[in-house]
Amino acid sequence: MSANTTMPTPTPSPVPKKNEPKIEGTSRLHEGWRSFLKSKSAVIGAGIVLVILLIAIIGPMLLTFGYNEVDANSRLAAPSAEHWFGTDDLGRDVFARVINGARISLWVGFFAVSGSIVVGSLLGLLAGYYGRWLDVLISRIFDILLAFPGILLAIAIVAMLGPSLKNAMYAIAIINVPTFGRLMRSRVLAVKQEDFVLAAKAIGMKDRRILFTHILPNSWTPIMVQGTLNFAIAVIEAAGLGFLGLGAQPPEPEWGKMLSDCRQYIQSAPWTMIFPGLAIMFTVLGFNLLGDGLRDILDPRMKQ
């Protein structure tokens, strides 16, 4: 088995646009990079995501205030040179909390999405490849999960496990499993008819090897795209659970929880809500733009 057969192009090459001269001899990576740069939304999205990532990683180290420094004497102070985003009702620096909150949101997004990708892909892989009763069983499980509105199911799961950030993460991971599972399953159904898989089967390769060295590498592109998009959804869901008191617990400065904590001050001290709100908005916007861009580049068939 040569290296070439393990890495065929799973999708037909993008049809070149009319005014676009086809560049011969460029590597796929280079081509990908070029089309990435051409996609405005991808670049903007990636920029936002990068900034948020940087904020999450090094931001907390540069702060002068701790996110849980209660100071009753400067409560509900308007934004100023000292407190850039003002202070909340317990006198905590909103800027420090929003910056620290970035860590929490990205962390939740990353682990929740990774979790659902791992579990979802595995189940989808099995269902798609083996078919028959296994497919029926797994697909019905996905249907059941999809029958509930996502956030409602998440609330139910958290209610069972007890409110905490970790459990909120599990809940978000679980409700997103079918998204990836079904995507993977449909890809596998297509890929397993390809010649190289049939060939591998013909020479007696073991199922496990076929699955993980041939089918999986050729099915993961849409999963990556969906993963980026779902990152945004996970951030929103985590904020939603936090808002309901089912996610992050005090004193964790989770954005959704910050919104809920200060909602009674929406008229008198709007900065306590505007900044966490903006933080959620930009994070979601960033991941959505990046996801859309990636989709355009990696999977032109999904464009329609």
Next chain:
Amino acid sequence: MNMRKSTVIGLALIFVFSSVLVACGSKDASSNGKTLIWGRGADTKSLDPAQVTDGESLKVTKNIYDTLVDYKEENTEVEPGLAESWETSKDQKTWTFHLKKGVKFQDGSDFNAEAVVFNFERWMDKKNPYHKGGEFPYYGYMFGGYKGDKGHVINEVKAVDENTVQFTLKEPQGPFLANIAMPPFAIASPKAIKKDPEGLGKHPVGTGPFTFEKWKKNDTITLKKNKDYWKKGFPKLDKVIFKSMPDNSARFTALQSGEIDVMDGLNPDDAKTVKQNSKLKLSEQQGMNVAYLAFNMDKDTPVKDKKVRQALNYAVDKQSIIKSVYAGLATPAINPMPDSIWGFNKNVKDYSFDLEKAKKLLKEAGYEKGFKLELYAPSDPRPYMPDGRKVAEVIQSDWKKIGVDVKIVSYDWQTYLDRTGKGQHEAALFGWSGDNGDPDNFLYVLLDKDNTRTPDAGNISFYKSDSLHKDLIKAQRSTDKNERTKLYEDAQEIIKDDAPWVPLVHATPGIAYQSYVKNGNFTHPLNNDKLVKMDIQK
């Protein structure tokens, strides 16, 4: 043709229906139906007053039932209620009450001496066939237990004649009359109880100004005027609706928009807005209450150690709590009861906010590196604590500085009562609003070892001090106010040293109402939710 015909009929029907609905609507809004809507933070637990201890439940039952004696309109002294007059023997062990004649229960049956005896027997005797529907916790708190218990104060209640009831006590009880006036000891209809002793909590029948109409769980309780109320000319309102709206700011918005007429549990931060609004009025009364943090001394945690409890006392910044959660509308608590109650010990010194001392004490106790502790905080607002979770967050940040990691756990109010009453917490935020103005109602109910009975413990610290018990029982049995004062002062010193609590604050609960609501006795230390005289004059 057919379709057209049905369309016409359909339209006609819609027209008829809508005009009926419009008619209904205008009837409701007309001036001869005075409906008052009272917005509050949580729902009732039960409508059988003998089964509850919380203000939200008693708020409603106070208006359905009456007690033998009542508190005066201006203070906590006692005046006649269902009993016109009373006398007591020299040794204060026999109390004779002469009942009002001609009073009827809302189900038409007669109120008489037998009915009083029936109710007391039901509460005190665990073998009574009608001792059902709950644990009758408040009776146990106030009268030293139940029939057969060593500390039980009441020996016998008997009907001398149709309108005379006699109580015989084992020992004199100082606060007896004040206790009898408390809303949990309201007289319910024996006829209704006999029919369904457990159902009283859902279908209450008393002699009070309002009769029960319907209860939508976690939403509204509707009461309507009792036309045969024995106080002639009262009540003034035709209908009262108690509406549960857990969110303080949502409740306030509802008040501003005119959706409700009265709201309790005003966010301290909103007091300013009420004062600026000419259509609204604000009542700020020095509350007879205390908000506190109770350590569960029954659980196997570091707070079993007195030094740890004292250390944690040193590490709570009460001023910070008052400023940030109460918007300044509270005073720091030193003792378990406010200084508006007689017997308050002025000489007790509070644990100052001193993190160094706290660390030192923790080190002495062997917890230099700190420990983890679970702290319960109610998710619903309480009169003494507008936002329990915020209070918990301030404490969490203070304790963090001495190495104590707090995990905040929240439940809705009814679950909260259940869990703390059973002692499932390690530490819990709680509070108490006095029900009779006597020190006994704070110290004995909340801290005596008698009241650690689960599942309805009043003493949720599960603090069992014999020396305190001795003082409190002696004070309870004495009828000499000077002697009682001394005993209570001593009791407060014992409590301060043992530190079963961190007494936090005495709050000034804000009630806001529409200016057309008249004669509401909002400033009474206990009875601000009795609606007998309240009126709407638009």
